[in-house]
Structure formats: C-alpha cells, structure tokens
Amino acid sequence: MVTVANVGHVIDHIKRLPTGTPIAVDTETTGLHPYQGDTIRGFSFSFREKPSEKLSIVTSYYVPVAYPDGMGPNLPLLSLVELCQAIHDVDPIYVYHHAKFDLRFLRGLPRRKDGGKFFPVPEFGKLYDTKVVAFLIDENLSSSLGPQAQLHLGEGKLDAMRAVVKERGGWDKVTASDTAEYGAKDAELTLRLREVQLQLLAHPMTYGNPELGVEREHQVLGVLLRMEDNGIKVDHTALEKLAAKVGARCEEIENEFVHEYAVNINSPQQVAVLLFDTLQCKRKDGKVVRPVKDRETGDRPRPGDGTKKLKHPTVARAVLETLEDNDVVLAILEQRKLKKALTSYLRPLQKFTAPDGRVHPTFWQHGTVTGRFSCSDPNLQTIPRHDTLIGVRDLFVAEDGMELWGFDLNAAEMRVVAGMAQEDVLIEGIESGADMHARLAERVFGPDFTGIQRRYAKNIGYGFFYGLTSPVTAAKYIAGPGAGRLAQKILDGLKAMYPNVVSLMRRSTKEAELHGFVRIHPKAWPGRYRRFITEADKKPFPYTALNAKVQGGIGEFVKDVMVIAEPNLERIGARLCLQVHDELVIEVPAGRGLEVLSLLNTISAGVNPFDLPMPFTGSEWSQHE
Numbered sequence: 001m002v003t004v005a006n007v008g009h010v011i012d013h014i015k016r017l018p019t020g021t022p023i024a025v026d027t028e029t030t031g032l033h034p035y036q037g038d039t040i041r042g043f044s045f046s047f048r049e050k051p052s053e054k055l056s057i058v059t060s061y062y063v064p065v066a067y068p069d070g071m072g073p074n075l076p077l078l079s080l081v082e083l084c085q086a087i088h089d090v091d092p093i094y095v096y097h098h099a100k101f102d103l104r105f106l107r108g109l110p111r112r113k114d115g116g117k118f119f120p121v122p123e124f125g126k127l128y129d130t131k132v133v134a135f136l137i138d139e140n141l142s143s144s145l146g147p148q149a150q151l152h153l154g155e156g157k158l159d160a161m162r163a164v165v166k167e168r169g170g171w172d173k174v175t176a177s178d179t180a181e182y183g184a185k186d187a188e189l190t191l192r193l194r195e196v197q198l199q200l201l202a203h204p205m206t207y208g209n210p211e212l213g214v215e216r217e218h219q220v221l222g223v224l225l226r227m228e229d230n231g232i233k234v235d236h237t238a239l240e241k242l243a244a245k246v247g248a249r250c251e252e253i254e255n256e257f258v259h260e261y262a263v264n265i266n267s268p269q270q271v272a273v274l275l276f277d278t279l280q281c282k283r284k285d286g287k288v289v290r291p292v293k294d295r296e297t298g299d300r301p302r303p304g305d306g307t308k309k310l311k312h313p314t315v316a317r318a319v320l321e322t323l324e325d326n327d328v329v330l331a332i333l334e335q336r337k338l339k340k341a342l343t344s345y346l347r348p349l350q351k352f353t354a355p356d357g358r359v360h361p362t363f364w365q366h367g368t369v370t371g372r373f374s375c376s377d378p379n380l381q382t383i384p385r386h387d388t389l390i391g392v393r394d395l396f397v398a399e400d401g402m403e404l405w406g407f408d409l410n411a412a413e414m415r416v417v418a419g420m421a422q423e424d425v426l427i428e429g430i431e432s433g434a435d436m437h438a439r440l441a442e443r444v445f446g447p448d449f450t451g452i453q454r455r456y457a458k459n460i461g462y463g464f465f466y467g468l469t470s471p472v473t474a475a476k477y478i479a480g481p482g483a484g485r486l487a488q489k490i491l492d493g494l495k496a497m498y499p500n501v502v503s504l505m506r507r508s509t510k511e512a513e514l515h516g517f518v519r520i521h522p523k524a525w526p527g528r529y530r531r532f533i534t535e536a537d538k539k540p541f542p543y544t545a546l547n548a549k550v551q552g553g554i555g556e557f558v559k560d561v562m563v564i565a566e567p568n569l570e571r572i573g574a575r576l577c578l579q580v581h582d583e584l585v586i587e588v589p590a591g592r593g594l595e596v597l598s599l600l601n602t603i604s605a606g607v608n609p610f611d612l613p614m615p616f617t618g619s620e621w622s623q624h625e
Contacts, residue, residue: 001180002063007079010061015085023047023087024095024127024191025119027105028062028183030172034230035354038110041066043177045087046187058191060184062174065109072176081110083116094122097145097190099129100225100362114449121222124215129612130193132217135366136210136527137200140536143366149189152196153536157189158182170431206533207517213527217365220559223566223576224363224373231358232577232585233403234349241393243346246338253335265335272317274328281323289313289323318478321452345392348378363579365559369540370548371520371528372555373579379582393622398587405593406621409554409582409614416550417465419611421500427612437461444493452539457490459471464494466547467505505546512542520552524609528556557614560607561600568599585621593618 002010017023024046031038042064050056064072065080075083096102106119121127121129134143141147150156161182168174201211257265263274275281276289283289313319316335323329352359359378367374374382383393398404411430418426429436431446441449444457445465459477468474474487495502512518516533532540532547558579566576569586573598578585588596599619 001073001074001176001449002061002083002259003073004076004079007075007083007373011086013059013360014083017047017090017092019091020373021047021092022089022095022191022194023090023092024097024187025102025106026097026183026186026190027102028171028174028179028355031170032101033352034104035356035360036352037355038105039066040105041171041174042072042179042183043102043106043109044187046181046184046191047092047382048191054195058188060111062176062180062183064180065612067083067176072097075562077110081112085112086111088112088118091126091130093126094119095128095130095190095194097130097148097186098191099127099221099316100228101133105226123223124219127196127218127221129221130197132192132221132366133194133197133201133214134214134218137197137205138534138536139366139369139371140531140534140538140540145186145189148193153189153192155189158185202399206351207515207531208519208529210272210527210529213525216525216527216559216563219563220365220589223559223562224365226566226580227562228360228363230577230587231354231356231360231576232587233358233397233399234353235395236353236357239346239349239353239395241620242395243342243350248348250335250338250342250361253331253338256331258457265332266339267527268315271332272313274324275315276313279326279328281326281329283322284324289566290352318452341392345378345383349395352378361578368551368555370530370552370555372551372581375580383580396585401590402587403590403593404577405476405586405588405596405618406580406588407584407597407618408614409558410617412614413465413550414464414472414580415548415612415614416553416610417501417504420549421498421504422611423498423500426498428502430612440490440493444490456486457493460490461494464491464503465511466550467543467544467545469505505543506547508545509542512545518545518548520549520556521609524553525556528552553610557608557610558582558584564603564607565600568603569596572596584616593620 025043026045027043028041029038030041042062044060044062046058046060048056048058051133063080063083064074067074076175097271103119103121107117109118112118130148131143131145134141134148141151146157158181161178164178165171165174168178201209201214203209237573257263259275261274261278263270265271267346283287298441315332317333320329349359352361354360359380361375361380362377364376365371367376374383383396396404412435414426414430417423418430422443426436429439436456439447440461441454445453449457456478460474463474469491471484471488471491474491475483478486508518512530512532517529517531520528520530529546530540532542532545532551534540562576562579562584565584569575569588572589572592572595574586574588574592576584577587584600586596600616600618604614604616
C-alpha cells in the first residue's frame with residue numbers, strides 16, 4: 001500500500017520505467033453506480049519491472065485516496081498528484097478490465113496542474129480492455145476477471161475478500177488495509193491476462209482470430225462511455241405522478257380479488273383455479289378450457305381420480321387473451337400490464353435517475369453472444385411503445401431547446417435475411433412496404449385473421465429467420481390449448497413462403513458444424529466471429545449460426561454507424577443518448593431532426609455491407625415505434 005512513508009520510493013520506481021510501459025489499473029469503490037453517488041476509495045496499479053522481458057518481476061501497489069476517517073491512511077493530496085503525474089509522464093498503455101467502469105470512477109481523482117485528467121480516455125493504441133478482448137476471443141465464456149484469470153493464469157481473484165465485505169456490511173465499510181492486497185492482486189491479474197491474450201492474438205486460432213477486431217472494439221468502448229455520460233433526461237414530476245397512479249391502481253385490483261374471491265392475483269396457481277374451476281371461463285371459440293395432459297404419461301387427469309393432481313393450463317397472457325372477455329380476465333390483464341410498468345420501468349427509473357435529472361444506463365458491448373449491446377441499471381432496451389404502456393415513453397424528455405428523436409432501422413432483420421437468402425418474395429414485400437407478418441397470417445389463418453394471430457405469425461416468423469424450426473420451441477410464443485399444432489401450421493407456412501431462407505439456414509448450420517465457427521459477415525468486420533466449439537460448459541447449437549450472422553451483423557453495423565455519427569452529431573449540438581436494438585435515440589437541436597435522419601442515412605449507405613439498403617426512419621421518440 002502506498003503511504004506517506006513510501007510514496008517517494010514508489011514515484012522514483014515509476015520514473016525509471018520506459019515510456020509506453022503497460023500499466024494495469026483497477027479501482028475500488030463504495031459501490032457500482034457513480035451517477036447515483038458511489039465514489040472511488042482507492043486504485044491499484046501494476047507493471048513489470050522490465051516490460052520487454054516476459055519473466056521480469058510484476059510490481060503492484062494500492063493507493064488509498066478517499067477513505068473516511070479511521071478507515072484508511074489516505075495518501076495526502078500533494079503526494080497523490082505527484083504519484084499520478086509520474087504515471088502520466090510514462091505515457092503508458094493503460095490496461096483495464098472493464099475500462100468504462102474504472103475510467104468513470106478515476107474522474108474522482110484530483111486534476112493535473114493544466115486542468116486535465118490523470119486517467120483520460122486514451123488514444124487508440126494506449127487503451128487495452130481485457131474484458132472486451134476476452135469476449136472477442138470466446139464470446140461463450142464469462143468475460144469477468146476471476147473466471148478469465150483462472151482459465152488463462154491458473155489462479156483467480158482473492159475470494160477471501162467476499163467474506164470481508166459481508167462481515168463489514170458492504171464495500172463502503174471496507175477499510176484500506178482490508179482492500180490493499182485484493183486491489184493490488186486484481187491489477188496484477190489484469191496485467192498478466194493481457195499478456196496471455198496478446199500471445200493468443202499473435203498466433204492463428206483454430207476457431208477464428210479476433211486480432212483485427214480489437215482496435216475497433218476499443219473505439220466503440222469510447223463511444224459507449226460518452227453515450228452513457230450523456231444519458232437521457234427524465235421528467236421527474238411526471239414519473240412520480242405516474243408511479244403513484246399505477247401503484248394505486250395495481251393495489252386496488254389486487255385488493256378487489258382478495259375481497260371478492262380470496263385470491264392473490266399474483267399467484268398463477270390461484271388465478272388458474274379461479275378462472276378454470278370457480279368461474280369455468282371459456283375460450284372465445286366457445287370451447288371449455290380443459291386440464292393439461294400429464295407430461296410423463298400423456299393422460300388427461302380427472303377430478304377426483306385420487307392418484308393425480310389436477311393440472312391447470314398456464315395463465316400466461318397469450319392464454320388469457322384467448323378467453324372470452326369478462327371483468328375478471330380484463331382486470332387480470334390490466335393488473336399485469338400495470339405491474340410490469342411499475343416493476344420494469346417506473347421503479348427502476350426512480351432508483352437510477354441521477355441528481356442531474358438524467359438516467360445513465362450501462363451498455364455492455366460484450367453482453368450477448370452475438371455482440372449486440374445489452375443494457376442494465378436500468379435496462380432501457382425494452383421501453384415499450386406508446387400504444388403498449390401509455391405514458392412510459394412520455395417520461396423521457398429533452399433539455400430546453402432540444403428534441404428527443406428515435407432513429408430506427410426499417411425492418412432490419414428481414415432485410416438482412418432477404419438479401420442473404422436472395423428470397424424474392426421477401427425482397428418484393430420489403431421494397432413495396434407490405435406487412436409481411438400480415439401476409440403470413442393470411443396464408444395460415446385466412447383473410448379474416450385476428451390481431452393475435454398476426455402477432456403469433458410475427459413472433460414465430462422472427463424466430464424462424466434465426467433458425468427456429470421446432471414446433472415445440474415455437475409453441476412457447478403462443479401458449480394455450482393447441483399451441484403445438486398452431487406453431488407447426490405457422491412454421492409450415494413460413495417454409496412454403498420462404499424456401500430460400502430454409503436453404504440459407506441449412507447452409508449456415510453446415511458451415512458452423514464443419515468449421516466450428518462462422519464469420520459474422522464474409523467481408524465486413526474482420527475479427528468478429530460466432531464460435532460453436534468452446535471451453536464453455538454450455539455449448540451453442542450450430543442451428544443458431546444464421547441468428548449469429550443476422551443479429552450479430554446488425555449489431556456490428558450499428559456500431560459502425562455510431563462511431564462515424566458521434567463526431568458529426570457533436571458538431572451540430574446533438575448527442576447520442578441510447579442504443580435500443582436497431583434504434584438510436586438522439587437528443588437533437590429543435591428543428592434539426594430530419595437533418596440528423598439524413599446524416600444517418602448517408603452514413604448507412606456508406607458502411608452498409610448487406611445486399612439490401614438499410615435505411616433509418618425517424619420521429620420524435622415518445623411516439624416512435
């Protein structure tokens with residue numbers, strides 16, 4: 001641990017390092033959420049005495065900087081500045097494991113004399129994130145430091161620290177002495193993990209070498225860091241009112257069911273008994289809902305049998321929507337919709353809205369096996385459309401003089417699949433603007449198909465494009481009586497409509513089986529693969545290869561657009577706020593939304609590697625679908 005007594009020796013040690021020495025940095029903090037008030041406690045750094053010699057000594061230090069009185073000997077301000085300046089002067093290659101997290105907390109350190117940050121977002125070639133590279137090497141494995149160090153170095157993090165944190169009652173209660181060895185070890189493991197990764201990247205890999213993708217992913221990392229900093233503004237007053245209104249209505253419905261039927265509406269079993277035994281609800285087609293078959297014997301249990309307990313059908317939304325409308329069913333559907341709004345959106349927004357009035361979610365560029373971003377704290381990639389949960393999108397607003405716009409790729413998945421398969425029917429439908437889900441529903445159910453039937457066709461249709469051919473799996477998108485037969489009927493319709501897509505699935509599956517991996521795209525994004533042979537316990541199935549190419553390809557395409565668009569948006573005063581699957585949410589100066597739309601479509605045309613155009617559509621986000 002660096003203290004007043006040894007800081008001079010440590011600084012002298014650093015000054016002897018060659019320029020460009022790799023230095024791994026890791027932070028210890030009071031928690032995981034800097035925008036909600038968590039702060040840095042200290043940081044560790046690690047380097048080799050002689051970077052050019054693989055077996056030279058690794059030295060690690062822990063620097064306590066912001067512990068409360070009695071919890072640590074914080075390094076005095078002047079000494080801290082001198083130490084950070086010594087590291088800065090080496091002009092090192094900064095090595096992190098989850099750089100966005102560490103860089104955000106390192107902002108809490110004092111500034112340089114010229115006002116600059118000691119640990120800025122480095123230029124290309126000066127930043128290396130072992131977490132990002134771990135994902136590029138094998139997306140099937142956990143990219144966390146502990147598992148990666150155990151796999152490649154034969155040793156993991158210091159597990160004893162978990163017991164200390166539990167005993168103290170949280171990271172904010174852990175002292176500098178408790179943390180020093182743990183923090184220094186994390187920095188050492190990060191440094192050594194980079195060295196192993198560089199060796200792997202330097203040699204041809206059996207299942208795809210990601211070396212050419214490393215620099216680009218670090219470039220994307222910088223874009224995500226700034227997008228998270230931008231965040232998105234929330235109307236706090238409207239949020240509180242809506243949360244209170246929704247919460248009150250949920251409680252009202254729940255109390256009604258307790259008083260009227262002695263039923264807990266949040267218990268699926270109790271709801272099933274109420275609907276199918278007490279009220280004997282029928283389906284819209286007039287048929288009685290019967291108990292489901294026993295999975296093992298196939299027998300349909302009978303009431304009073306004495307040997308088998310009566311099983312009720314699931315009470316999932318898809319089943320409830322097949323029942324005849326009555327006050328009970330409608331109340332259950334309303335309560336579920338409101339409960340989802342409350343638990344998935346309103347309460348998380350209340351929790352994660354920062355003092356600046358904005359929500360700053362975390363985007364993970366290694367959060368899915370395909371390479372598409374995932375989002376957490378809170379998850380804003382599932383914000384419902386205006387017509388699904390009224391009022392939720394209206395909570396997101398722009399600053400004065402700005403407008404919040406959503407720019408969505410138009411039918412992205414269908415376009416990519418249609419081009420790859422050269423499926424003329426699908427291409428014609430896309431180019432003419434036809435509702436292809438409605439076409440499928442009409443083919444399967446006839447011209448008088450319902451909205452629910454169109455939704456079934458849409459859900460299974462998208463799954464089909466990603467390799468879904470099993471009626472058992474497809475039935476999960478439907479649920480309810482006869483789901484398996486209905487799923488098979490839709491799949492048969494898809495196969496008849498899109499024979500070239502079926503052939504494309506087969507080719508992609510064979511490619512995965514033959515090589516053990518597929519490239520996300522044959523020409524674009526070198527270094528980006530989907531692997532089907534892996535050391536992970538859970539092995540991916542080769543039939544998902546097409547899914548990897550489609551979703552992965554769109555994900556990479558959106559990254560390209562973001563990297564190019566960001567500086568252009570900055571020049572006109574616009575800023576990236578969110579990336580939601582195929583959509584970019586951007587805060588633009590009032591009246592310039594169409595200008596941004598034109599910019600994005602120009603960029604899209606320039607970087608699009610797919611066979612069909614990938615146009616963006618744009619509108620104000622509160623109404624955007």
